[in-house]
Amino acid sequence: MQDSPDVMEPRVHQDQEPGHESRLEPKPDWEPRYPGSGRLKGKVALVTGADSGIGRGVAALFAREGADIAIVYLCEDDDANETKEIVEKEGRQAITIAGDIGDKQFCERAVKETLEKLGKLDILVNNAGEQHPDKDVADIDEHQLRRTFQSNVFGMFFMTQAARPTLKKGSAIINTTSETTYKGSGGLLDYSSTKGAIVGFTRSLAKNLVKDGIRVNAVAPGPIWTPLNPSGGTPKDELEEFGKDTPMGRPGQPSEVAPSFLFLACDDASYMTGQVLHPDGGSTSSS
Numbered sequence: 001m002q003d004s005p006d007v008m009e010p011r012v013h014q015d016q017e018p019g020h021e022s023r024l025e026p027k028p029d030w031e032p033r034y035p036g037s038g039r040l041k042g043k044v045a046l047v048t049g050a051d052s053g054i055g056r057g058v059a060a061l062f063a064r065e066g067a068d069i070a071i072v073y074l075c076e077d078d079d080a081n082e083t084k085e086i087v088e089k090e091g092r093q094a095i096t097i098a099g100d101i102g103d104k105q106f107c108e109r110a111v112k113e114t115l116e117k118l119g120k121l122d123i124l125v126n127n128a129g130e131q132h133p134d135k136d137v138a139d140i141d142e143h144q145l146r147r148t149f150q151s152n153v154f155g156m157f158f159m160t161q162a163a164r165p166t167l168k169k170g171s172a173i174i175n176t177t178s179e180t181t182y183k184g185s186g187g188l189l190d191y192s193s194t195k196g197a198i199v200g201f202t203r204s205l206a207k208n209l210v211k212d213g214i215r216v217n218a219v220a221p222g223p224i225w226t227p228l229n230p231s232g233g234t235p236k237d238e239l240e241e242f243g244k245d246t247p248m249g250r251p252g253q254p255s256e257v258a259p260s261f262l263f264l265a266c267d268d269a270s271y272m273t274g275q276v277l278h279p280d281g282g283s284t285s286s287s
Helices: 053-064 077-089 104-118 142-166 189-212 229-233 236-241 254-265
Strands: 044-048 068-073 094-098 123-126 172-176 215-219
Touching: 044 053, 044 104, 044 142, 053 068, 053 077, 053 123, 053 254, 068 077, 068 104, 077 094, 094 104, 104 142, 123 142, 123 254, 142 172, 142 189, 172 189, 172 254, 189 215, 215 254
Parallel strands: 044 068, 044 123, 068 094, 123 172, 172 215
Antiparallel strands: none
């Protein structure tokens, strides 16, 4: 199938992104820091990009708090199976669903499989995405531009559209945006643009669904150590300094981001919708 202005070929394999956590050194810290308190007891969450990085941290913490997890990922079977084991060690059910969220039919299948195997869907975490650094706007070719928007924006729409009929009063949608949409990034022009679109999508969807009792919020992480970074998301010559320009002087870990997702998913955030939390080491506040 050829790319056209209306149709983008689904991504079924990519040599670099999003990368394998099993091969990453040092390993990201995804482990929940505290005992669970049942804040998500009886809930079912679908988490995209849950095989590694922030998604794994979210899946692990949600499971500790009582949720069963649908792990949606691209093609990193080893990482996805490890996340499944992590969830099951917390005493919860987990299923793995491989595919490209930029494909609308895949998103519909992922939700259907979640309902068939886990019984329902209460929480949707739109976390998966991709980024490609470029120093010059002229270096961003049309395929990359379309592909980045297909994954980061279209995929979020497709998954939300597929999940919408199953969500009801008390359900929550949480989208992953980025600090780059607030402070800008000269080397991530297309990525930053998609993350800005996600903020607009979050705030608008929140108003669209509030009458039905469905909350929609977002999390805007700063530099977090995940497989995305050494697998093409950050230039190799910048990896050693990754995250050191934050006020805290270091990159964050998935375990430091996941609690923001948990807060927005549970009843602690019952009076919050259309909001964005910023676990970014102080980056946004200092820009």
